[in-house]
Amino acid sequence: MISSTNLRFSYSPQKKFSFPDIQCKDKETLLILGQSGKGKTTLLHLLALLLQPETGQISIAERPVTNLSPEEVTKIRAKNIGIIYQKPHFVSSLSVLDNILLSNYLADRKENIHKARLLAEKLGFAEHLPKKTSQLSQGEQQRVSIARALMNEPNVILADEPTSSLDDSNTQNVITLLKEQSASIGASLIVVTHDQRLKDEFSNQVHL
Numbered sequence: 001m002i003s004s005t006n007l008r009f010s011y012s013p014q015k016k017f018s019f020p021d022i023q024c025k026d027k028e029t030l031l032i033l034g035q036s037g038k039g040k041t042t043l044l045h046l047l048a049l050l051l052q053p054e055t056g057q058i059s060i061a062e063r064p065v066t067n068l069s070p071e072e073v074t075k076i077r078a079k080n081i082g083i084i085y086q087k088p089h090f091v092s093s094l095s096v097l098d099n100i101l102l103s104n105y106l107a108d109r110k111e112n113i114h115k116a117r118l119l120a121e122k123l124g125f126a127e128h129l130p131k132k133t134s135q136l137s138q139g140e141q142q143r144v145s146i147a148r149a150l151m152n153e154p155n156v157i158l159a160d161e162p163t164s165s166l167d168d169s170n171t172q173n174v175i176t177l178l179k180e181q182s183a184s185i186g187a188s189l190i191v192v193t194h195d196q197r198l199k200d201e202f203s204n205q206v207h208l
């Protein structure tokens, strides 16, 4: 469960945002829609505790998580939040498998190779595990990002434009996978997008 109230953020005096309150319970999904530049990524990064709001509060699993020390925030993020970035960030010198296992390392957990393989099989890229991420297509890289986000069974999954560069059939696959995987671990799933194809896929929606 993740919720936010009265979130405000500004990059500069000319670039100020005041966001609607968000609530997404365990096993529920929420779609945040808005045109380019409306602040979707900014809101997602606030919810991911990557940006500090000027005002407002964020709670994860009913625990307030704003105004904590940077060390506490890093720990909470690694253990509770799975992030799928708009553009996947990987360590290019590592294999696909090691990039996925990094999630365990960052959350101070034992490497779970069995789980990484299981997720790769479910997400259909098991044969690519020994390769470098640069050898994968964009759609395959997106599925690796999803696996990495799920490794620690987070309370909250945040996905930034996960389908913007995908064709209709891959869009359907990615959304189905995200929903199935988040439901199976009991997480809240929040997707931000300007992709109008997703409008009918989510019953709970917020428009920026």
Ligand SMILES: Nc1ncnc2c1ncn2[C@@H]1O[C@H](COP(=O)(O)OP(=O)(O)OP(=O)(O)O)[C@@H](O)[C@H]1O
Pocket: 011, 015, 034, 035, 036, 037, 038, 039, 040, 041, 042, 043, 194
């Ligand atoms: N680091 C930054 N410094 C200053 N302005 C920024 C910064 N990041 C984003 N902005 C500005 O804030 C606004 C919102 O950006 P954001 O990326 O949150 O929008 P978005 O709705 O996700 O857009 P898109 O759909 O194009 O990705 C944009 O006008 C952008 O130029």
